[in-house]
Amino acid sequence: MTLPRVICCDLDGVIWRGDEPIPGGDVAVAQLRAAGFRVAFMTNNSSGRVADYVDKLAGMGIPADPDDVITSAQAAAALLADTASPGARVHMLAGPGVAEALTAEGFELVADAPAEAVVVGFSRDFDFDRLARAADIVRAGARLVATNTDPTYPAAHGLLPGAGSLVAAVSTASGATPEVAGKPAPPTVALVRARLGNEGIVIGDRPSTDGALAAALGWPFGLVLSGIAGTQNEEAIPDPRPAFVAADIASIVPQLITARD
Ligand SMILES: [Mg+2]
Numbered sequence: 283m284t285l286p287r288v289i290c291c292d293l294d295g296v297i298w299r300g301d302e303p304i305p306g307g308d309v310a311v312a313q314l315r316a317a318g319f320r321v322a323f324m325t326n327n328s329s330g331r332v333a334d335y336v337d338k339l340a341g342m343g344i345p346a347d348p349d350d351v352i353t354s355a356q357a358a359a360a361l362l363a364d365t366a367s368p369g370a371r372v373h374m375l376a377g378p379g380v381a382e383a384l385t386a387e388g389f390e391l392v393a394d395a396p397a398e399a400v401v402v403g404f405s406r407d408f409d410f411d412r413l414a415r416a417a418d419i420v421r422a423g424a425r426l427v428a429t430n431t432d433p434t435y436p437a438a439h440g441l442l443p444g445a446g447s448l449v450a451a452v453s454t455a456s457g458a459t460p461e462v463a464g465k466p467a468p469p470t471v472a473l474v475r476a477r478l479g480n481e482g483i484v485i486g487d488r489p490s491t492d493g494a495l496a497a498a499l500g501w502p503f504g505l506v507l508s509g510i511a512g513t514q515n516e517e518a519i520p521d522p523r524p525a526f527v528a529a530d531i532a533s534i535v536p537q538l539i540t541a542r543d
Contacts, residue, residue, distance in 0.1 A: 284542070284543060285483060285502070285538065285541050285542045286481035286482050286483060286501070287318055287319050287320060287542075288319065288320045288322070288478050288479055288481060288482035288483070289314060289319050289320065289321045289322065289482060289483050289484075289485060289538075290322055290323075290324050290352075290474055290478055290482050290483070290484045290485070290495075290499075290501070291311075291321055291322065291323050291324070291484075291485045291486075291531070292323070292324065292325060292326075292484075292485060292486035292487060292488070292492050292509075293323055293325040293327065293335065294325060294326075294327055294435060294436050294487075294509065295436040295486075295487030295488065295506070295508060295509015295510055296485060296486060296487050296506055296508065296509060296530075296531055297311075297323070297339070297342065297344065297531070298338070298342065299436050299437060299438050299508075299509070300436075300437040300438035300439075301338075301438060302438045303342040304508050304530055304531065305530070305532070306530060306531065306532030306533075307342065307344065307530075307531050307532070308342055308343035308344050309532065310531040310532045310534075310535045311344050311531075312344075313535050313539070314535060314538065314539075317538075317539045317542060318542070319538070319542075320350075320478070321350070322346075322349075322350040322351070322352065322477065322478055323335065323339070323346060323350060323351050323352065324352040324353070324465065324470070324474060324495075325351075325352075325353050325354065326353075326354045326429070326430035326432050326445070326464040326465055326491055327353070327354070327379075327404055327430075327435065327445075328353055328354045328355035328358065328376055328377060328379045328380050328383075328403035328404060328429035328430065328445065328464070329355075329376070329377030329378070329379050329380075329403060329404045329405060329406075330353070330377065330378065330379045331378050331379050331382045332348045332351050332353065332356075332379070332382070333348065334378070334379070335351045335353070336348055336351060339351075349477070352470075352473055352474060352477055352478075353379055353383070354403065354429040354430040354445075354463055354464030354465070354470065355376070355377075355379035355380045355382065355383040355384075355403060355429055356383045356473060357429070357463035357464055357465075357467070357469040357470040357473050358380065358383065358384075358401050358403070358427055358428075358429045358463035358464075358469070359380075359383035359384050359386065359387040359389070360387070360463070360469050360472070360473055361427060361461065361463045361469040362384070362387065362389065362398075362399055362401075362427065363387045363388075364469075366389070366398045366399060366425075367398065368388060369388050369389065369390060370389055370390070370397075370398035370399070371389070371390050371392040371396065371397045371398055372384055372389040372390065372391060372392065372397055372398060372399050372400070372401060373391070373392055373393065373394075373395075373397040373399070373400045373401070373415075373416065373419045373424065374391060374400070374401045374402075374403070375400065375401070375402045375403075375405065375408065375412050375413070375415075375416045375448070375452065376401055376402060376403030376404070376405050376429060376445075377403060377404060377405045377406075377407075379403070380401055380403050380429060384401065393415075394415075394419065395418065395419045395422035395423070395424065396419075396422060396423060396424070397419050397422075397424040398424060398425065399424050399425040399426070399427050400416050400419050400420050400424045400425070400426055400427065400452070401427045401428075401429065402416065402426065402427070402428050402429065402445065402448055402449045402452050402460070403428070403429035403430070403445050403448075404429070404430075404435060404444060404445040404448065405448065408448050408451075413451050413452060413455060414455070416452045416455075416456070417452055417455035417456040420452065420456035420458045421456050421457070421458075425458075425461060426449075426452060426453060426456060426458040426459070426460045426461065427460065427461050427462075427463060428445065428446070428449040428460035428461070428462045428463065428464070429445055429463055429464050430444075430445050430446065430462065430463065430464025430465070430467075430491070431444075431445065431446035431449055431460070431462055431464070432444035432445055432446050432464070432488065432491060433446040433447060434446075434447075434510070434516060436487070436509045436510055441516070445464075464491070465491045465492065465494070465495040466491055466494035466495040466497070466498045468498075470495065471495065471498045471499060474495070474499060475499070481501070482499070482501050483496075483501055483502050483503075483504060483525075483538070484496035484499065484501050484502070484503050484504070485503075485504040485505075485506060485526075485531065485534065486503070486504075486505070486506070486509075487505070487506050487507070487508060487509025487510045487511055487512075488509065488510040488511065488516075488517060489503075489505060489511055489517050489518075489519070489520045489524070490517055492505075493505065493520060493524060496524075502524075502525035502526070503524040503525055503526070504524065504525065504526035504527075504528070504534050504537075504538065505519065505520075505523075505524040505526065505527045505528075506527075506528055506529070506530050506531055506534055507519075507527070507528070507529050507530070508529065508530040508531070512529075526538065526541075
């Protein structure tokens with residue numbers, strides 16, 4: 283097998299768990315780059331700004347350009363840029379990454395109805411009052427947009443509720459079905475193609491998002507068992523097995539380098 287030279291690598295559960303680096307990630311990325319791969323990162327975690335992810339990667343010994351970081355916040359902003367009026371009013375129940383992405387697309391962030399959309403993403407500031415307000419704005423006519431619907435989020439010591447848990451609350455309270463932006467939904471597929479090209483490999487820890495993204499792109503999938511699948515048993519290793527399966531990113535690198543040529 284000849285492998286394409288672009289890798290779209292997930293972050294949570296692959297490079298880190300919460301604020302703890304997964305051992306060997308820095309060396310693994312350096313080895314892949316030395317072997318001629320472009321390594322870029324796509325996360326369904328919309329909470330951070332691009333610079334936050336670049337800084338966090340750098341702090342773990344992994345240099346990255348802002349252009350090498352793709353987030354579901356950007357995918358949500360792209361979804362709205364394609365379908366909403368320019369400069370439209372948008373309410374968000376999400377982290378700073380969503381504010382950054384929506385502002386970059388020219389949307390006006392608003393606290394109250396009327397709004398064209400309510401964007402919901404992972405946020406530790408989620409609470410009852412914010413839920414009530416977001417549901418009110420959706421009931422008043424706004425579209426409900428989810429940055430992603432991952433049910434959980436791999437943290438340092440177990441699993442936290444993911445954006446999907448928060449989206450479900452807003453969806454239930456408002457009666458609206460969310461439009462989803464993150465992987466494996468079409469806005470992310472389009473964003474990955476626009477940024478990274480038509481050929482690559484997806485590496486990730488969650489078959490239902492990372493594996494499905496790979497399938498949607500038509501790219502090989504490398505599953506690491508350092509996050510959701512395997513150790514947490516949240517998701518099983520798919521059958522048929524992905525092109526590559528390894529305990530972690532450090533141990534998937536030799537497989538990729540062997541299969542490269
Ligand atoms: Mg992950």
